[in-house]
Amino acid sequence: MEMSLTRINEVTIILYALCVLLYFIDFLNNNRKAKQAAFWLLSIVWLLQTIFLFARMFETGRFPVLNVFEGLYFYTWVLVTLSLALNKFLRAEFIIFFTNVIGFIMMALHTFAPAQYESAAVSSKLVSELLLIHITMAILSYGAFSLSFVFSILYTIQYNLLKKKKWGKRLLRLEDLSKLDYMSYVLNVIGVPMLLLSLILGIIWAYIKVEKFHWYDAKVLGSFMVLITYSVYLYIRIVKELQGKSVALLNIASFLVLLINFFLFGSLSRFHFWDS
Known part of the structure; x- marks a missing residue:
């Protein structure tokens, strides 16, 4: 039961x-x-x-x-x-x-x-499943951010080709600027709440499982930095109604923050390991 x-x-x-x-x-x-x-x-x-x-x-x-x-x-x-x-x-x-x-x-x-x-067995199983859901949602959000990054890179390439008036097959194989900008935005709209929910579940898991959980842990701070960076992107895109190359460059910079968090801060974390 x-x-x-x-x-x-x-x-x-x-x-x-x-x-x-x-x-x-x-x-x-x-x-x-x-x-x-x-x-x-x-x-x-x-x-x-x-x-x-x-x-x-x-x-x-x-x-x-x-x-x-x-x-x-x-x-x-x-x-x-x-x-x-x-x-x-x-x-x-x-x-x-x-x-x-x-x-x-x-x-x-x-x-x-x-x-x-x-039951201790039920309790242990649920804690493990909590970690699994947390990691899965984090990876899905990172996947959305990665695709958004690709669209921003393509936007920048397309923008530069048009500005330099370099017409050719490469230009024709790329989508138009408005669609590239929109797809990048949509993927971030999906990624931000997914990352937020993943962080919520991750913090709950850490409080349950980790004896000495600290908010100032490198991975925790880095993850919130990623969330804030992408939230700033959405704020500029929606509230300020800015589009174009500057927003695409901000999205590229946000993805670089994500990579720093994933590779550097992950190695500095005291508890954040995939096999925890």
């Missing part, structure tokens, strides 16, 4: 992460399709959470709010319920997105905190 309930929570975490990603896209671009997809995913999350609550009520014979972990779960359920109501009746993308980021954090804390599980 305990493992079955934790499996429900793990599926819920994955769906919730996709939901937050879509709400982030809607928050930035006012994308109706992303908002509708996020709403239906959030509805599924709410349904799974409700099933879990009733299963716990059946298992314990009481309303499950009598300890901190049960309280966290009910708090998350309340946040999801409020988000669904806001999504249905109000245009409040900013509030909905950040409410669900908080909900995701609380849900992850509840799901992966080992103290609430009676």
Whole structure:
């Protein structure tokens, strides 16, 4: 029963992460399709959470709010319920997105905190799976940033060819500037929330697993530096409404920060190893 309930929570975490990603896209671009997809995913999350609550009520014979972990779960359920109501009746993308980021954090804390599980085997397995989800999401975000970097490089090449009026087969084989710029932007919109959620899960794992976790660890600081750098890119691209070569160069510089974090800061980290 305990493992079955934790499996429900793990599926819920994955769906919730996709939901937050879509709400982030809607928050930035006012994308109706992303908002509708996020709403239906959030509805599924709410349904799974409700099933879990009733299963716990059946298992314990009481309303499950009598300890901190049960309280966290009910708090998350309340946040999801409020988000669904806001999504249905109000245009409040900013509030909905950040409410669900908080909900995701609380849900992850509840799901992966080992103290609430009676079985040590279940607890250990969940902590390992938390690390797996964290690494997978980090790699996916890095993949999105890498493709975005490629598009920015192609944009720079295309821009220089056009400026120097070098017409030829190379120019024809490249996409037009507006499409290269847009694809680079879209991939960063996907990568930033994915990296944010990965960092949230990574910090939760570190607090559970690492005896001496420090916020000033090189890998932790480097990862937040990457997140801030790409967030600045999105701010300049959306709020300042800047496009063109300068933004492409900023994106290239952001990817260099990512590489420094991955190769240099990773080697300097006191605890961040792939085999942890």
